[in-house]
Amino acid sequence: MIRVIDIQNLSKRYGDTVAVDGLSFTVRPGRVTGFLGPNGAGKSTTMRMALGLDHPTGGRVLIDGRFYRELSCPLRRVGAMLEARDVHPGRSAYGHLLWLARSNRIPAARVREVLELVGLEKAARRRVRGFSLGMTQRLGIAAALLGDPPVLLLDEPVNGLDPEGVRWIRNLMRGLAAEGRTVFVSSHLMGEMALTADHLVVIGRGRLLADTSTREFVEANSRSHVRIRTPEPERMRRALAAAGVRVRQAADGTLEAHGTEAARVGELAAAGGLTVHEIGTETASLEEAFMRLTGESAEHRAAAPDTGDGTDRRAARPRSGERRAGRR
Ligand SMILES: Nc1ncnc2c1ncn2[C@@H]1O[C@H](COP(=O)(O)OP(=O)(O)OP(=O)(O)O)[C@@H](O)[C@H]1O
Secondary structure, three states, X not given: OOOOEEEEEEEEEEOOEEEEEEEXXXXXXXXXXXXXXXXXXXXXHHHHHHOOOOOOOEEEEEXXXXXXXXXXXXXXXXXXXXXXXXXXXXXXXXXXXHHHHHOOOOOOHHHHHHHHHOOOHHHOOOEHHHOOHHHHHHHHHHHHHOOOOOEEEEEOOOOOOOHHHHHHHHHHHHHHXXXXXXXXXXXXXXXXXXXXXXXXXXXXXXXXXXXXXXXXXXXXXXXXXXXXXXXXXXXXXXHHHHOOOEEXXXXXXXEEEEOOOHHHHHHHHHHOOOOOOEEEEEEOOHHHHHHHHHHHHHHHHHOOXXXXXXXXXXXXXXXXXXXXXXXX
């Protein structure tokens, strides 16, 4: 099928490390597909293999039914941004793009077009050395768009951008997908992908954890519950259970009622003559759902010692975003 990225039973080992472990999924055109996973999940390795920059230990990636290396004028078939900083610092933005255009038989006039598209026209003659992270990301996107490709692979394009830059990339990706292009974009930020992607592929420890539409993921994971603070939790629990409400007691002694609404809980409490100090509706965040889904793989990476006291070790562990911030 045209414009489809087909990942088939893909694996990659580096010595003892299994970076990618039997991954299979398909990235389709006309939508933004978010590729999500905590740090070290194998996203960049998968993208590198799609571009023939790394050899799979097993399986394969086909784009339009072919290996990337078989594509003629690959920049016109697949635009990619893997490591935006990977640009000669002494070159100007214009010089860098012109060099790429010439080696892919792309007319020089296109360089001006993409510089304008990413808002770098005024900085075109400046050396890349002095570019901010946001400008470098924009230049990386300009390079990816140079050949007007139907397929785009972007590795963490919003990394380090300010809110305006994040919104700009989000709109750009949505626009490119609306034109019928295949947009495959990696991120470790669930919330950002929920706003940008139509479809989500989630991996952890190199394995597929979810391949679902964003709408379904959001619906399944943003369920809310009613939190009740009462001095008589046992009686309240019985009253709710008798009314068919699923209820559990949290560690802090409050009750969580599922599949009901705050008004109904209030009415049941009044009917039973129960004292209530607080009733409120809480919605689990998507980020929490993502942490839950990928929790086991993140746990493996962080290798936190077992506290042995039954407490949740996840609370004490650095989150993926924090580790990333420290690394880059
Ligand atoms: N060239 C390499 N040599 C050895 N190990 C590697 C190499 N590249 C990646 N790895 C390992 O493979 C695993 C997957 O890394 P990868 O960079 O693909 O993950 P990622 O999901 O892109 O993470 P991040 O969000 O941190 O970029 C990690 O354990 C990483 O240390």
